[in-house]
Each structure stands twice: as C-alpha cells, then as structure tokens.
Amino acid sequence: MKIAVLSDIHSNLEALLACLAHARYHGAEQFVFPGDLLGYGADPKACLEIIAPMVNAGAIAVLGNHDKAVLGGMCENLAFVARDAIYWTREQLGQPERDFIGALPMVARNGNAYYVHASAASPERWTYIDSGVAAAKCMQASGSPLTFIGHVHHQTLYYTAGGGAAQVFIPVPGVAIPVSRQRQWLAIAGSVGQQRDGNPAAAYLLHDLQRESLTFFRVPYDYMSAAAKIRAAGLPERLARRLEKGN
Amino acid sequence: MDLTNLRPGSVVDGFRVGEKIHEGGMAVLYRVEREGGEFPMLMKVPRLEFGSHPSCYVGFEVERMILEVLTGPHVPRWVTKGSLDDTPYMVMEYVEGRSLHEYADLAPLSADEAARLVAALATAVHDMHRQEVIHLDLKPANVIYRMDGRAVLVDFGLARHGHFPDLVEEEFHKPVGTSGYISPEQIMGNRDNPRSDLFALGVILYQLCTGRLPFGEPTTLSGFRRRLFLDPLPPRRYVPDLPEWMQEIILHCLEVEAENRYATAAQLAFDLAHPDHVPLTDRATRHKRAGLHTIFRRWWRSLRTEPDTKAAPTTHLAQAPNILVALDTGTGQEKILQAILAAVRRAAAADANCRIMCVTVIEPDISIEQDTGHELANSLYTRRLVELHHWAAELQLPAHRLRFHVLEGTNAATVLLEYARQNHVDQIIMGARGSSGLRRILGSVSSRVVAEAGCTVTVVHAQKTA
Numbered sequence: 001m002k003i004a005v006l007s008d009i010h011s012n013l014e015a016l017l018a019c020l021a022h023a024r025y026h027g028a029e030q031f032v033f034p035g036d037l038l039g040y041g042a043d044p045k046a047c048l049e050i051i052a053p054m055v056n057a058g059a060i061a062v063l064g065n066h067d068k069a070v071l072g073g074m075c076e077n078l079a080f081v082a083r084d085a086i087y088w089t090r091e092q093l094g095q096p097e098r099d100f101i102g103a104l105p106m107v108a109r110n111g112n113a114y115y116v117h118a119s120a121a122s123p124e125r126w127t128y129i130d131s132g133v134a135a136a137k138c139m140q141a142s143g144s145p146l147t148f149i150g151h152v153h154h155q156t157l158y159y160t161a162g163g164g165a166a167q168v169f170i171p172v173p174g175v176a177i178p179v180s181r182q183r184q185w186l187a188i189a190g191s192v193g194q195q196r197d198g199n200p201a202a203a204y205l206l207h208d209l210q211r212e213s214l215t216f217f218r219v220p221y222d223y224m225s226a227a228a229k230i231r232a233a234g235l236p237e238r239l240a241r242r243l244e245k246g247n
Numbered sequence: 248m249d250l251t252n253l254r255p256g257s258v259v260d261g262f263r264v265g266e267k268i269h270e271g272g273m274a275v276l277y278r279v280e281r282e283g284g285e286f287p288m289l290m291k292v293p294r295l296e297f298g299s300h301p302s303c304y305v306g307f308e309v310e311r312m313i314l315e316v317l318t319g320p321h322v323p324r325w326v327t328k329g330s331l332d333d334t335p336y337m338v339m340e341y342v343e344g345r346s347l348h349e350y351a352d353l354a355p356l357s358a359d360e361a362a363r364l365v366a367a368l369a370t371a372v373h374d375m376h377r378q379e380v381i382h383l384d385l386k387p388a389n390v391i392y393r394m395d396g397r398a399v400l401v402d403f404g405l406a407r408h409g410h411f412p413d414l415v416e417e418e419f420h421k422p423v424g425t426s427g428y429i430s431p432e433q434i435m436g437n438r439d440n441p442r443s444d445l446f447a448l449g450v451i452l453y454q455l456c457t458g459r460l461p462f463g464e465p466t467t468l469s470g471f472r473r474r475l476f477l478d479p480l481p482p483r484r485y486v487p488d489l490p491e492w493m494q495e496i497i498l499h500c501l502e503v504e505a506e507n508r509y510a511t512a513a514q515l516a517f518d519l520a521h522p523d524h525v526p527l528t529d530r531a532t533r534h535k536r537a538g539l540h541t542i543f544r545r546w547w548r549s550l551r552t553e554p555d556t557k558a559a560p561t562t563h564l565a566q567a568p569n570i571l572v573a574l575d576t577g578t579g580q581e582k583i584l585q586a587i588l589a590a591v592r593r594a595a596a597a598d599a600n601c602r603i604m605c606v607t608v609i610e611p612d613i614s615i616e617q618d619t620g621h622e623l624a625n626s627l628y629t630r631r632l633v634e635l636h637h638w639a640a641e642l643q644l645p646a647h648r649l650r651f652h653v654l655e656g657t658n659a660a661t662v663l664l665e666y667a668r669q670n671h672v673d674q675i676i677m678g679a680r681g682s683s684g685l686r687r688i689l690g691s692v693s694s695r696v697v698a699e700a701g702c703t704v705t706v707v708h709a710q711k712t713a
C-alpha cells in the first residue's frame with residue numbers, strides 16, 4: 001500500500017493534477033492532504049471539485065491556516081499578497097465548498113501515521129517547523145512513529161536520535177528512504193502548489209507501507225498556465241511570478 | 248525469543264538454524280538454511296540486551312538499511328530481515344572463500360600478490376561507491392574473496408549511504424572506525440568522503456607488503472590524531488626490495504589530505520593491475536617521513552575545523568571519470584587526431600579529476616618468422632607508444648592523470664571493449680568512420696563499440712571544410 005501525501009496545494013490545479021497523475025502512476029492507492037488546499041492560486045473551486053470527492057471516498061484532509069482564513073476573519077497574520085488572495089478566494093466559493101472546508105479536522109491519524117498542517121505540538125498556532133528543536137516538540141506531541149506535515153514549503157525529513165533536538169536530512173528526489181519504526185520521523189512533504197526554493201516543479205511524497213520507506217518527488221507541471229490564470233483573475237502579480245521562478 | 252542463543256535445529260521464521268559461526272561483542276552469526284534456498288545463508292543477530300554498546304543497535308539498523316539496497320557480486324546477497332521489534336535479524340548469503348584476514352596473517356606478501364588482492368578489493372569498493380555507499384570501516388576482517396577471486400565486502404555497520412540520513416553520525420558525535428585503518432578526515436568527523444575508503448586501502452596494502460600497520464593501533468584520541476600531521480614511515484624502510492611502484496601507490500593512498508589521494512578506487516585498481524604504467528614521483532623513493540616544516544603545517548591545519556565537503560559518492564565519481572581515448576596514430580590522419588584532442592581537452596577541463604587512458608590497437612604480425620616478427624612488433628609497439636605520448640603532450644595534463652597503452656589484437660573493437668570493461672571506463676572517445684584508409688578499420692570499430700560498450704561513447708568527426 002502506497003499513500004501519497006499532497007500538501008499546500010494552494011488552489012493550483014495544474015500542479016495538483018500533475019502530482020495526482022504522478023502518484024497514481026507510481027502506485028498510490030490512498031491520498032492525504034495535510035492542509036492549505038486554498039489560497040494564492042486561481043483555481044480554488046476546481047481543486048475542491050477534485051479533492052472533496054476523494055475525501056468523501058476515504059482520503060484524509062486536515063485544515064491549514066489559509067483554509068481557515070478563507071472561512072472568515074481579518075487574516076492579520078497573513079502577508080498582504082496572501083490576504084488579497086484569501087479575499088478573492090472567498091468570493092469564488094459557494095456554501096458547499098465552505099461547508100467542506102469548515103468540516104476539516106485539525107489533525108488526523110491513520111495507523112502509525114499522524115497528519116497535521118503545521119505542528120502537532122500546537123496545531124492551531126500554525127508554528128513553523130524550521131529547526132530540530134521545533135521538530136522534536138512536534139514528534140513528541142504526535143507520539144506516532146511517522147508525522148506528516150506541510151506549512152513549510154521545503155521538503156525535509158527530521159528524525160529522532162538519542163534525545164534532545166531532532167536531526168535534519170534534506171531528501172534527494174526519487175530516492176526511497178527507509179524509515180525504521182525504531183525511531184520517530186517527521187516528514188515535511190513540500191508544497192504541491194507554490195515553490196520557494198528556486199525550482200518551480202511541484203513537490204509531494206509517497207509513503208510505502210510495505211517497504212517502510214518515504215520517497216520525496218519533484219514533478220514538473222505547466223506553471224505557465226497556472227501563472228497566466230493568476231494574472232487573468234487579477235490576483236497579485238507576485239503570486240504569478242512566484243510560480244514561474246519557484247521562489 | 249533470545250535470538251543470540253539459538254540451538255542448532257531451531258526454526259526462526261522458516262529458517263532452520265545451524266552452527267553458530269561467530270559470537271562477537273556486537274553480533275552473533277549462524278549458518279541457516281531454508282527450503283528451496285539456492286545458496287548458503289547466514290543469519291546475523293545483533294546484541295541488543297541491556298548494557299550492550301549503543302553502536303550494536305545503530306550498526307545493525309544502518310547495515311540493514313544499506314545492505315538491503317546494495318546489489319552485485321561484491322556484497323553478500325540479501326535475503327530478508329526480521330521485525331526490529333521482536334525478531335531483530337537479517338539473513339544474507341554466506342560467502343564461501345578466504346578472508347583477507349588470513350592473507351594479512353601471512354604478511355609480508357610479495358608486491359604482486361598484495362597488488363592482486365587489493366586490485367580486486369578496490370574493484371569492489373568502486374562498485375560500492377557507484378551504488379552511493381562509502382564503507383568507512385575497511386579492514387582485512389571485512390573482506391572475503393570468492394572462489395573466482397572477486398572481493399566481497401561485509402559489515403556495513405558504519406557505512407554511509409549518500410542519499411540516506413546518516414544515523415551513525417548523529418549517534419556518536421566522535422570518530423568511529425577501526426583505529427589502524429581510519430582516515431584523517433573521519434577522525435575530524437567527516438563521513439562524506441569516498442576517498443576515506445582509499446586511505447584504508449592504502450593501510451591494507453602497507454600491511455600486506457610489510458606486515459606492519461602504518462599508524463599502529465592507537466587507543467586514545469590523541470593517538471588517532473597523529474596521522475593528521477605525521478605521515479607513515481615509507482614501506483621500503485621495512486622491505487628494502489619492495490618495488491618503487493608499490494611504495495608510490497601506497498603513499499598515494501595514504502596522503503593526509505584526501506584530495507591528494509587517488510580520485511577513485513577504479514584508478515587505484517587500474518594502477519595495481521598495470522604497475523609498469525605507474526608514473527613514479529618522489530613518493531616512490533622517499534625513505535623518511537615528511538620534514539618538520541610540513542608536519543608543523545599539517546598540525547596547525549588539523550587544529551582548525553575542516554571545511555565540510557558534502558558530496559554524495561556518485562557526485563564525486565561523476566567528476567572523476569575514466570576516459571578511454573582510442574587513437575589510430577599511424578595513419579597520418581592529422582585532422583581527426585586534432586578533433587579528438589579538442590574533445591578530450593573539453594572533457595578534461597570539465598572534470599578536473601578525470602583520468603585519460605590513451606590507447607591504440609595494433610595487429611599482432613604473424614606473417615613472418617617468430618624472431619623477426621617479435622622484433623618488428625616490438626618496434627611497432629614502441630613507435631605507437633611514442634606517438635601516443637606525443638599526441639597527449641598537447642593536453643598539458645600532469646602525469647598522474649594520463650595512462651598509455653598499446654594493445655594487441657586482430658579485432659580492434661573486441662580489444663577496446665574488453666579493455667573498457669576491465670578498467671572501469673566511464674566514457675570512450677574515438678574517431679568516426681574517416682575517409683580513405685581509416686574507413687576499413689575505424690568505421691566498423693566505432694559502430695561496434697557504440698553498440699556494445701557498457702558506457703558512454705563519444706564518436707568524434709573531423710570538421711569538414713566547405
């Protein structure tokens with residue numbers, strides 16, 4: 001059984017379709033969306049039209065900070081461009097979409113895997129996991145051998161050692177990394193819909209239950225179309241350029 | 248179930264346990280068999296009981312992770328693993344053959360014998376590096392020779408896979424390895440350099456040729472650190488009739504600074520297989536350690552932390568390819584020779600650690616009487632060799648990056664393909680089907696080499712003038 005973890009889609013339909021096709025080709029049978037389905041991109045409705053039926057059929061999705069912002073509030077914590085995108089997204093969604101987002105849980109468990117958008121230590125505070133110390137706190141709170149998160153857009157793998165801060169490892173795309181159950185692992189799946197490392201290719205990971213391994217992937221997709229739609233929708237230019245440049 | 252104390256005849260997950268063949272501080276080994284098993288197998292069980300060294304567990308976890316993904320004749324074939332929770336074991340091929348340890352006990356060996364053993368070992372190490380793994384604990388006890396002479400590496404408990412998290416590094420925060428064989432950079436905490444394995448191969452060669460360990464077996468950190476600045480006594484001090492080429496090779500492997508060693512195990516294997524072609528430097532005739540000035544400079548350097556050279560093994564190998572250049576120097580086709588020269592120059596500039604093997608093939612002349620034939624062939628051989636050197640001089644590369652070979656054979660393609668296979672060639676550069684006289688030989692040669700070589704082949708065309 002292989003589970004595809006697709007995080008931070010951010011309303012990017014082209015990237016979502018490319019990653020889903022890639023994951024299915026590589027044998028994914030289950031799908032997990034650890035939050036931030038919305039925000040930034042120009043296709044919130046089309047993305048939810050794909051994701052909602054999958055969730056109804058058993059896929060797992062949890063709430064991200066951008067998803068929560070779409071439901072209401074002032075969004076003071078978000079940057080201006082992100083805020084503009086949230087206001088725009090609110091106008092696109094109807095009641096069924098809002099109901100779907102509103103019903104998403106903060107965290108989810110499946111076997112020995114734990115899914116949350118930001119950190120298991122305090123899910124509603126949207127903490128960024130950017131250090132071994134923060135990663136260790138998150139793993140301790142989840143209590144599971146495997147914790148999958150998004151929020152941070154860089155693919156990263158943390159793991160516990162003797163104690164104290166977790167160790168950090170930057171995965172090489174396409175390499176299956178064995179994750180023994182004897183320690184705890186925290187995988188940041190990367191972002192499907194918005195890159196920040198200079199490489200515009202979409203990111204997700206595949207969790208192989210039989211082989212007990214994680215494979216991080218980078219998938220090229222048609223970011224030119226995604227960026228063109230952002231411009232056509234009148235969303236901030238910065239968001240379109242970001243997809244083209246990958247940062 | 249206590250797997251470290253199994254009785255012969257008991258069964259674990261379908262494996263019938265046989266004789267206990269090793270009981271060490273870290274692990275216990277049993278012969279095992281299974282219905283339908285195609286080769287002899289052994290089961291390795293770590294000591295995980297309370298009070299055992301933490302490295303037992305990490306070593307087991309690391310070996311299990313790495314051995315499972317390694318393939319080929321130079322590692323024991325992987326069979327399966329048990330659950331880490333209640334039946335921690337792994338089952339692999341039981342390699343029948345002689346351990347290098349047995350040879351080391353007979354040291355000093357002849358230079359030829361040592362070269363043969365370590366050339367096979369270097370080939371195995373190169374295969375590991377190609378598979379992204381640095382062994383980092385090479386020593387005679389971890390090498391077994393199959394009946395056909397190929398070397399097999401065992402015990403990957405301290406190994407490093409360039410694409411996996413390094414569980415050893417995070418666990419110990421101090422140098423890990425075997426005191427006699429550990430490289431200077433490992434002592435500094437660097438576990439990312441494939442050339443660390445080449446240092447260990449140098450220690451093994453030294454040991455086989457002299458019967459001594461070049462750095463002894465220190466037990467303290469300061470004892471370990473001595474090799475950061477103090478180089479070993481040249482082996483010819485102990486064995487005066489050791490050939491100079493062997494001392495050259497040994498001291499080349501034992502260079503303190505990793506970038507001064509052989510770039511790849513393949514280059515070392517080549518030199519051990521072709522000792523006549525090793526260019527001798529001052530290493531060959533040195534009879535004492537480096538001077539105080541050098542020692543002081545190295546000591547001073549060793550006090551500061553090393554810049555971390557993070558490169559996965561395959562990334563390193565990609566910058567140090569063996570490039571075979573097939574030349575037909577005797578035909579006077581200057582244009583194509585110049586075009587090949589330009590192509591090789593580009594390759595040499597792109598990969599600063601590449602080695603250029605300049606090769607030409609001559610037909611053995613059997614038409615005349617044996618004596619004269621031999622003499623004639625010899626002179627042709629010499630002429631071709633001189634031409635190869637002449638051609639390569641324009642590359643202006645240091646001697647250690649060039650090798651020259653005049654090969655004999657009636658079928659040039661077969662000879663080139665065999666040479667490329669045996670010497671770990673990564674790329675072949677050769678001339679295209681030329682005009683006139685070249686067509687007969689090179690035309691068929693290059694197309695066959697392109698079709699059958701197991702590596703990249705670049706076929707060079709001479710630019711046509713319009």
